[in-house]
Amino acid sequence: MKKHLLNITSNIEIARNIFEMKLTGPGVGSMTTPGQFLHVSVGNQSSKLLRRPLSICDVDQERKEVTLLYRAQGEGTKQLSHKSAEEVVDVLGPLGNGFELAENDHNRKALLIGGGIGVPPLYYLGKHLKKKGIEVTFILGYQSIEDSFYIEKFKDFGETIVTTVDGSLGIKGFVTDAMKNVVEDEPVIYSVGPAIMLKAVEERAIGLRGYLSLEERMGCGIGACFACVCPTETRESGYVKICSDGPVFKMGEVVL
Amino acid sequence: MKKHLLNITSNIEIARNIFEMKLTGPGVGSMTTPGQFLHVSVGNQSSKLLRRPLSICDVDQERKEVTLLYRAQGEGTKQLSHKSAEEVVDVLGPLGNGFELAENDHNRKALLIGGGIGVPPLYYLGKHLKKKGIEVTFILGYQSIEDSFYIEKFKDFGETIVTTVDGSLGIKGFVTDAMKNVVEDEPVIYSVGPAIMLKAVEERAIGLRGYLSLEERMGCGIGACFACVCPTETRESGYVKICSDGPVFKMGEVVL
Amino acid sequence: MSRLHVSLPGLNMKNPILPASGCFGFGKEYAKWYDLSVLGGITIKAATLEGRFGNPTPRVAETESGMLNAIGLQNPGVMKILENEIPALEPFNIPILANIAGSTEEEYIEVTRQISSSPQVSAVELNISCPNVKEGGIQFGTHYESAADLTRKVKAVSEKPVYVKLSPNVSNIVEMAQAVEEAGADGLSMINTLVGMKLDWRTGNPILANKTGGLSGPAIKPVAIRMIYEVSQKVSLPIIGMGGVSTAEDVLEMMSAGASAVAVGTANFVNPYVCPEIIEQLPKLLDEIGVENISEMTGRSTKQWKTPLSSR
């Protein structure tokens, strides 16, 4: 595992408080698996000590460029949003285990469900699945039209259904309101978002195979501090660490 | 009194670890008195809370530009040295009482003695004194030739004698080693540097009129926290505050 | 009445913000920066019976997100404060909280007697927690019975409500708070500084001439929040909260923990305008979370549960 100093190539606001940061450097070479994350330092010499976990949203291996999408909400991500091109960002990663790419499922469908800032990793995942010839459908949930992003780009990889809480774009409601006929369709589910959303997705997808990516506040990001545990009934230890055993888990594996 | 946001126009290393920072903004208009200082914030959102007192080294009122010279030695000044043109610096000031400009002494001589990072304010002072027609001599003390700066510029205003501790430039020794015949010459003394140097200067200049600029670690910089006091025998309170009663005091006024 | 209004014993404040003792002199220095009448109140620097020169310099050192000070209670003595300093605050017409220190019970009592009789003084703050002078009251600050005893005696002579300023350098802040509550205190101020130290790694020498000093600033805010949270559930006295507050968000956090008013110390050195800026910001934050009156914020963190929570 490695610490990398990456150079910002761009860092722009693409929706309300949502930033797209592109970073380049030799370290990008190892970032090949969708669902992994980078543990990002938000400032040098700063009073913000802890790194921020941010999912890999896309990687361009030719240009050695990785894309992160993040919401500038707290102090740390706001600090990150003030960085400009040429500045250096210190990241650990890629960390964690990404999505299993369903090697044997090439004639099956995949349903990728993301809420809010859970949307970014689905982009890189969709790219990979499409390359494997899998039929991909996205359900992307946002607060409102102002918070939505990347919708046109997702359409490159498959049908893209949008929900907004206020109805300003797509279906009014939550991602689960767009999950019609899922069980009959028998897609493999891939979902990223807040625990409450993942729980709802899991309930709607009973009997299906699927993967969920979890979020938790982290210390080390590498499995050493036990900050990010989640109970599980399937492992002997009784818990998993989201940073190192996850963030992606099989549906049903963790107790949400 | 005011807080100003000034824009850096340049910030360059002019000698070993010595930086010249030029700042511009409407706030510069009030910076008219040599010997005053700015209380400079070294970083935003940072873990370095306290401001750094830095003397006004020069002011160009036409361009609304103030010059600071500082040694990047501790964490804060190092942080300052990494700032680049266009960045903004938050300063309080001008603070403190500057040098009395010896209005009635126009036919007398002035001897300006500075050690190390005490040299900068003498530049602006020398400029003012020369403009008043006073004959100015400088004694500038440095550690060694690599640490010396601004010597050619000082020569514009008067004779400039240099001492270095290691003898690599000018007279080998301390500033006091260059203070020959001072008492007979009867100049007005203006001196800035560490307390130990000021004490030595004072001893060599017994009977002369003069002004000393003191240094001390500061909290508020404006007279409210009592961090920067110095004992005095001439005032009823028994002490002075360097930030607000000084940093310039009459020779003999404070107990060094 | 304004939505920022708060009312504590002796302190009728148009907003909950006041500068902390020792960080604002006697007010006149900051009066050159802004009109002090915008403040909810002002805490003035510690008064002792006779004038004190304080500790040798250096008296301050910087630490990560904090600072150490060892001023040593320098002040001109209670008489001069009453003659020269307090009258100068009259034009601003804001409550004055007078901080009191001493080496002996007798000194505390006499200073209280004198200063509390000034019609301009609204309340007194008993500083039993200055870590920076051998006889700065810290012996009272870490010993529950002495603290209670002193509180009782000071209360007996004070013409104004008495706030006891607690030291965080204790094993059990709740017991301390309960002891002074029982002794008749009208309110609590918390927290004073944590005892800390910084050495020059090159020489091994302490930066402060006094060697140790009091740690203040954002670094200590989590300790302050925790102590206010714990104490506010076990005593019924109003609390003036302090320790690392530098933004309006910090003020609401501290009030949520249990403070009724909030003092700002070290942050004044970072930004002399911090108090008026916070006061201006507060209504915007209240709007953001849909709260009408700031006084509703006090103790939100514990009010949300039906039974008081002990934190461990």
Next chain:
Amino acid sequence: MSRLHVSLPGLNMKNPILPASGCFGFGKEYAKWYDLSVLGGITIKAATLEGRFGNPTPRVAETESGMLNAIGLQNPGVMKILENEIPALEPFNIPILANIAGSTEEEYIEVTRQISSSPQVSAVELNISCPNVKEGGIQFGTHYESAADLTRKVKAVSEKPVYVKLSPNVSNIVEMAQAVEEAGADGLSMINTLVGMKLDWRTGNPILANKTGGLSGPAIKPVAIRMIYEVSQKVSLPIIGMGGVSTAEDVLEMMSAGASAVAVGTANFVNPYVCPEIIEQLPKLLDEIGVENISEMTGRSTKQWKTPLSSR
């Protein structure tokens, strides 16, 4: 022998740097980042008798120049640690300091008995100062007699030297240190975390599910330095110093205050390579100040005066 070599009871260290307990798991995670054999030693995560799941999440929160944690002593229990974790460290051939926690005297004693009998364990560290679990030993950590009592009983069964890890949340750290010295401790570890708390200003809710947590990181370094400075003058036990150390300069500062070795905690999260980077940097700093052996640094701040200095 290397100029970085230091020797403490049970701990023969090629340099004074070891990770702090709880901040480095059982080593294997960081072994993926670098070769642990460069370390002076390793402190492993607290062991209890049975496995514990710990507290609910969120378990960490960020504060200014620090962090709060309330992990709650999650660990697989002493038996599994002896079976799975400790043997995995064998290849690195470095001293292992085993951190021990419990709810009762009996638990501490039994864990010590078991873990100290492992030939791989060099010394044990008695964690009587975990602020994050109701029964995490904090009752021993703030009560001098209980601490001394526990130390005595643990010493009686331990096959290895015993370091007692002190809580900073006490009125008088010196008395605590003296009590455990008298009870037979072989060394001290100090400091554990300060109890702190953070609330979400919008909701008033604590960030941590456990509400309060332990404050660590650079914010607390001044408190650690002060306590080590005070204690080292009054006890003759070697001290493993910790609290906010993140640079080689910090290590020399802490040794100057009185530490014989230095543990690095939170800084590992900021930079996983921090320990090896510090170790590489140390000889350069020693050169800069003209010191040959790092062991000469211990207690410089007080050695320079002929008579021991008390700091207040």
